[in-house]
Amino acid sequence: NAGVMQNPRHLVRRRGQEARLRCSPMKGHSHVYWYRQLPEEGLKFMVYLQKENIIDESGMPKERFSAEFPKEGPSILRIQQVVRGDSAAYFCASSPGSGLGNTEAFFGQGTRLTVV
């Protein structure tokens, strides 16, 4: 049973380009969470999605960032017109249920985005 798969592992983009980060949850998981980790910091929640629905995007910057989790295929975190401050590691986690309580969320290995 494959774990949470994120690709690419490393992504380099020039300022102003678009970045697309992909996350395939564990088999049987329909809940996906995206977190961002800046250097020397812990993870910060960005968005929580179920299939075809955004449940909570309170941690997502209002501009340039969007996320989706279609009925078929991986969840996508999209960053338009990237700036140097977007450089970070982006982690995806998935869970079988809503993630409330002590339901464990399983993490991928992250995508390290570098904006040059």
Add this chain to the structure above:
Amino acid sequence: AQTVTQSQPEMSVQEAETVTLSCTYDTSESDYYLFWYKQPPSRQMILVIRQEAYKQQNATENRFSVNFQKAAKSFSLKISDSQLGDAAMYFCAYKGRSNYQLIWGAGTKLIIKP
């Protein structure tokens, strides 16, 4: 708002010895969960141990145990018989019972000296 504080940016321990990593948190909730995650150089975030706030007994997983002091809002991780493979970043995290977001500390880098 809930916060998690890890006051030790880096800790080192001799192989086979015991080390304790500190974590404090702030919350007004009475029911919540606390977690310790390990992040090795591969960046994979691995759950080490979890504690449910309503349980008084400290959680234990093999060489890993916690000292949960609810009144003091303290949640330290003890690693016994440290091994080279324990070298990693360790993150403390909090989740309210009615929430799904994990609130993370800044992490502690653990170095194991052979």
